[in-house]
Amino acid sequence: MKRMRRACVCAGLAMALGLWAPAAWHIPHQPWRAAEAFTPRDLRYGSEGYDVYELQNRLAYLGYYHGHIDGIFGWKTYWAVRNFQYNFGMKVTGIVDMKTKMKLVAASKGWHYKGPLPDKGAAAKGATGASRTATRSASPARMPSVPGLSQSDLNLLTHVVYAEARGEPYVGQVAVAAVVLNRLHDPRFPHTIPGIVYQPGAFTSVQDGQINLQPDATARKAVLDAVHGWDPSHGAVYYFNPDTATSDWIWSRPQILKIGKHIFTK
């Protein structure tokens, strides 16, 4: 316990030193010890890493958190933090700052860190410092959850993007994902991602089976960019490759712009 507090004090000093602090956190292969797993950084909605894992464990120990202990600061963690802050007479922010951490550590004395450490274990992914190697080594297939779209929707989208536009510039890949999303909002098309993707004849890659190719991290990023609102196709619901298009009908669509090999149309 003493060690933990010392870690906090050290971190406080580091913070006080302001500019110097970030450099200190990035020292690779810092000799972390179990009790010092809480990092001096703030944690908030969207944070990931072994320190979130510790946060969830401590909150669960105190009965505030009932979700999966997955090292991802999601809504359940957020409500747990807010309720903890409220019950301990703190300002309810949902952000785990140093003050909240100290209170939390003091309240959960009986809990000892046994989880993954920054330099090993899967939960370290995305955390400060050590995460670089973790995120680089493997392209994580799990994508962050997006309201309104299921993981299988996101997965299907990445398959379409990879199969349809893997040779295209990045912006062209985002545009293909955007076209599928634009169709979702268009009354002329099916109202679900699988409905749109598997609509007979809608995508050549579905017909020739290329949809089953394993997508890469770039395709996943393109999908995430599109679901976050980036639409390089500017509202397109069709696209075609002018060199291989066999339908005369597609040429009659009002065009919007060309990205890479694809012409995007209304």
Next chain:
Amino acid sequence: MLHRTTWVAIPVLGLVLVGSGLGWWGYGQYRERQALAVETENLYENSFHNLATEIDQLQRELGKTIVSGDANRFQEHLRDVWRITYAAQTDAARLPFDLMPMHQTQQFLSQVANSANDWMERQVKPTDASVRKKLETYYAQAGKLNGQLAQLQTTVMNNRLSWQNVNQALRSHRTDNQVVDGFRKMDTQAGTFVESQQRVPSPVRPDTDVLAKQPVVDADGARRAVRQFLDLPPNTALEVQASKAGAPAPVYSVSGAIPAGTLVATVSQHGGHVLSMSITPKGTGGGMVDFSEAEDKAAAWLTAHGFGQVENTTARQYDGWAYYVFVPVRNGAQVVTQSVMVKTDLHTGNIIGYDGTNFFMHPVQNLAPRRFDAAQLRKVLSPSLKVQMQRDVILEDPDKRWVPAVAFYGTANDETYVVYINASTGKEIEVEQLS
């Protein structure tokens, strides 16, 4: 003698064996292909016939709704109408895409579904004249579609037409095919009775050009806007591509190589606003910046770029990239429709993406007055929602009206929801599931 016969017999026998083997294998392949073809055909048939049945049902249910005088039953009928349109849309979507753009039929179904949904939400009385009139129109339109589908069904069945033959006919650009003609005809007819295209509420992708009244900028103006937005030196070479007629709002795509990577930006032709930008970074940088700090930096970046005070509503990270969604704050209320996204490369701490399309395309107009406070509106909520947080917001409702509201964040069924209650009328606007 004998051995000569044997020498001849061996290759002959071998050939016969190989030949029959090939034949057997080939026949198997053929059988498999046939089976597959049949299966595909069955899927098409299934969807087509389902569609025909559902349009028939829809017409009947619309009829019953018109006849019904009981307020409660009226609502139940509407629910059934909605349910059937949903099923019909699903089946229409399964039919060959390039064969018959069933879009207008889909549109009709979608319109009926939206109306039914709207009426159920508003709990309209069966005596409402405008509702009755619309129901009668829908009934007549469903009747027309129903008749055509039935006719087509007869043609298909009597002539043993296969959908795959139809596909083939289409591929060879033949138009004398009866099924193709039948569907083309139906499609144009459906198009004639969809008077006004209903807009699906899509806060993400506006389809009207609200900036149309602002002065037009030229390609150089777009370049200047991007350079200023990203603090690029004035001699940075940028390529500009103007969008063609199909774009919902005329924009420029501005691209170029900048020190941080490959840049693609969108600038509105009216007003010259930088609507979005994205930089594909060259490498993955050295360090790793803190997710929390990067969020504060992104918020400050937005404020410095003229978005005023902003608050974060959601944040995610994937593979070293962080996505932050902010909403501007106006008189203490979050303008949720104008959400702005900022993307940060956590390897370098650089902001590598931004999308402010919603901010520019959804200006706040004719905001209704706020009549209820959160305490009063809480009564509207379902008792099963455990409220965790509430926030005053302004938003554009599905009917494109700007309304004040209170966002109640709460948990139920082990999930997190946000319920928007209109603070002007006291009615629920929508429920979103966040987790």
